[in-house]
Amino acid sequence: MCKKLTILFLLLTTICNISTAQIDAHFTQYYANPLWLNPALTGVFDGDYRVNSIFRNQKVTTASPILTKGVIADMQLPQHFSLGIMINNQTSANGGFYYNNAYLSVGYQIQLSDYQVLSSGFELGVINRGFDPSKLSFGNQYSPITGYDPTLPSNEIFSKTSSYALDMSTGLMYFNGDPYKRLNPFFGMSIYHFNNPSNSFLTGSSADHVPFRYVVNGGARINISPMLDITPHLVYIQQGTAREIAAGIYSSIMLDEEKDFIVGTSYRLKDAVTANVGLRIKEFFIGVSYDVNISPLRNTNSYQGAYEISFSYTHKNTKKADEPKFVCPRL
Numbered sequence: 001m002c003k004k005l006t007i008l009f010l011l012l013t014t015i016c017n018i019s020t021a022q023i024d025a026h027f028t029q030y031y032a033n034p035l036w037l038n039p040a041l042t043g044v045f046d047g048d049y050r051v052n053s054i055f056r057n058q059k060v061t062t063a064s065p066i067l068t069k070g071v072i073a074d075m076q077l078p079q080h081f082s083l084g085i086m087i088n089n090q091t092s093a094n095g096g097f098y099y100n101n102a103y104l105s106v107g108y109q110i111q112l113s114d115y116q117v118l119s120s121g122f123e124l125g126v127i128n129r130g131f132d133p134s135k136l137s138f139g140n141q142y143s144p145i146t147g148y149d150p151t152l153p154s155n156e157i158f159s160k161t162s163s164y165a166l167d168m169s170t171g172l173m174y175f176n177g178d179p180y181k182r183l184n185p186f187f188g189m190s191i192y193h194f195n196n197p198s199n200s201f202l203t204g205s206s207a208d209h210v211p212f213r214y215v216v217n218g219g220a221r222i223n224i225s226p227m228l229d230i231t232p233h234l235v236y237i238q239q240g241t242a243r244e245i246a247a248g249i250y251s252s253i254m255l256d257e258e259k260d261f262i263v264g265t266s267y268r269l270k271d272a273v274t275a276n277v278g279l280r281i282k283e284f285f286i287g288v289s290y291d292v293n294i295s296p297l298r299n300t301n302s303y304q305g306a307y308e309i310s311f312s313y314t315h316k317n318t319k320k321a322d323e324p325k326f327v328c329p330r331l
Contacts, residue, residue: 023099023199024192024213024239025068025088027056028266028274028289032310033070035086035105037215037235038190039121040173042074042107043082047283049075050314058291058306066092074105082107086123096135100128101167115178121190123169127197127210130162165197165210187218192239211240227254233266245269250276258282271295272305285312 027033032054034041056068067090074084084105091098103125110118138154171190178184192213199210219233229252237244248266255261262278268291276289291305 023210025070025090027054027308028291028306029054029276029287029308029310030235032287032312033072035072035074035084035103035123036070036088037217038171038173038188039105039123039169040107040119040171040188040190042084042105042121043076043109044119044173045314047314047316050312052310052312054308054310056306056308059304064092064094066090080109094135097131102126116176119173121171125167127165127167128162133158133161166195167193167197168195170194182223184221186220190215213237213239262287283314283316286310
């Protein structure tokens with residue numbers, strides 16, 4: 001089996017739709033990994049610092065799921081600056097292929113008015129890709145008599161099994177955080193990999209580089225009553241030939257001053273219908289979502305979808321406890 005075809009197959013196993021070529025991680029709860037959505041969301045929250053984590057298990061095949069893990073930590077700094085870090089990890093092919101990202105992000109917020117904010121962000125980091133040949137199977141390991149035999153030599157020689165590339169991303173975000181408004185709109189745009197980082201596992205004029213990832217998202221928090229908010233939201237993502245369009249809505253129900261219950265649903269065009277629930281208790285938030293697969297991939301994974309679990313902690317400034325709550329864009 002040709003090495004080039006083997007590596008191409010590994011890359012294709014990381015995509016969310018078998019007919020496209022998205023390389024970056026994919027999340028249903030994209031709001032739980034805000035720096036993956038837009039670097040301009042660095043430091044955009046009501047508090048001093050926060051820590052978010054997310055885990056996704058996606059059944060691309062019944063035997064080999066894609067596992068995605070992400071963690072971010074960011075904090076607000078003086079003079080409208082903010083600082084953050086983000087780390088993502090993907091593994092597939094039973095751990096035979098991995099794709100890692102690690103970034104340092106810097107944000108800056110411009111106050112257009114008391115509550116209207118235009119936020120900008122920049123990320124600098126590294127991409128690390130690699131594979132473990134011992135966890136892969138090759139054509140030379142198949143016998144016409146006994147079938148696949150992992151003890152047979154693959155006769156493949158790889159000059160390298162990992163690579164690194166410098167990566168850069170940037171974005172802008174507008175939102176109105178006025179707690180006295182019934183309607184709080186938000187809108188963002190971001191570009192990832194704009195420095196055209198090398199993709200050394202592929203050859204050819206257009207495949208030598210990780211494709212740009214363009215993200216546009218927006219929505220509005222609508223205050224229905226002191227106990228109920230609803231937030232319709234929309235996201236558009238394109239990377240290479242892969243395109244994702246998702247729209248949804250979630251409700252935030254205040255149980256008391258220290259607890260909120262979140263319930264919502266969304267639809268990813270030609271891909272999945274999702275359901276999500278969440279619970280906030282003081283500074284802690286946990287969210288769970290499940291994707292019901294409606295794409296042709298459902299025939300490969302026996303109709304199994306993907307589930308995600310996210311966790312967030314936001315440290316509040318006790319000196320500002322008496323000030324009105326600042327409404328931040330969560331989606």
